[in-house]
Amino acid sequence: MTIISPTMSHPQAENQGSEPAPASPPMRVAIIGAGRGGMALLDVLHQISRIQIVGITDQNPLAPGLTRAQELHVPVYDRVTDLITHQGLNLVIDVTGDPAMESVLREEVPAGADVVNGQTARLLWVLVQHESTLQTELLHAEKLAGIGSFAAGIAHDMNNPLQLILGLAENLTDETDLEAVHLQAHDIIEAVKRTTAICRDLTSYSRRSSLRQDCLIGVSGKLDEALKIARYAVALQDIDIRKLYQPDVVVKGNPDELLHVFVNLITNAVQAMDHHGTLTLETHAMADATQIRVSDTGSGIAPELLGRIFEPFFTTKPPGKGTGLGLYNIKNVIHHMNGTIGVDSQIGRGSTFTLTFPGESGADERTTSS
């Protein structure tokens, strides 16, 4: 059984999903103004399956929202009149704050379409910014909640080198063989390096996602980094890990957020396997899209639950073990990257989560690793 989380950029994806389709057709919205306000609206509205953004326009061809629209495959219009006479338009949102635009819209917007502008549009922008901040906060809160489950793994990985350091230091207090002293001092130094590497990985992972511009991320490097983090949360020692990486596969997005997505998917996969099974990480660059798959041979997800797993606060884990926000946040991050996430699962056989990102891959060899 397969479901794919809905997103407006990929209406074909919804056809395969078992999630109930919206009862009414999507609201068709045009955005006028592609500055910060227009871009913020575009980013949030584009994630909502019941809204279809028919296009965006701005007098300034360099407005940031226009670039973003191209990334999201939202049509960009040169002329306002072309956009607002779009057939079947339900709503025009004007965030320009320009009185001249108001009069143009009053005359040109066809009957049947509403206009939101002036203070109302400003209020909408404020709400959208609030929503955007909440999503970021939720992602961070869920990440921090997850780090609580790292305690056993961190303790194991820190206390082992500490035991070595203590044991060797105790031995050195009365070691007379100079060669042994040198070797053991060297072992202590290496053990300290291992311990500090753990702290470095975790502090890097737990920090708030950087606000830097989206960039191209080398996917296989990010998957390997996620494996290093995930092993604190789940025991990987009896899991057979298969990496089927195609070289130079890249996606565009926020590297911190993508790392969080991978850690979450890997952790879920290993938890589904109850410590024994095969975890497969796969990257695949196609002509018009990039796919990343995380598969397990675990318990699988019951068909009646499959449609709900991307809902906020939905969890099958016992109280205190899961926030129910993991897959919800993953979906938001992937949609922000203009991707889709789908799941294929069979009870007793396992699950495969597939991330699909449209657009060319590997075009730019610049990869990012933190």
Place this chain on the structure above:
Amino acid sequence: MSEFKSGFFVGGESCNGRVLVVDDEPDIRKVVRMTLQKAGYDVLEAENGEKAIETINYGENRLLLDVMICDIRMPKVNGIEAIAYFRQNYPRVPLIVLTGFPDTDMATALLRQGVVDYLVKPVEGEKLKASVARAMEQRELAHL
């Protein structure tokens, strides 16, 4: 000094006792061996529960093994499974748990199963030796 091959005891001298250290980290086995050998014990090593079972069933070990020190979080047969097996099949061999993770519930459950001590890494050499000495006493008492 005694010689060891593939974790099996192949030679030795008069000693305070024979201890099997079960831990997946070679570094841990190395320092525990170092500490206990200085205190006059013969030390055997196993990297997981499965190897520990092989070792204990090998030759004279079945009779001469005095104490086991076992980690919890290990591949294949983990510490919990191994401890349950050893408590059932070799109830006379005292067990000491040496783990990287302090877990009160697990410690209580294991002590109830008859584990002599639950030590959390990093443990000082003196404390480890005292624990092994106490386990040796229990072993001797059991033989009386």
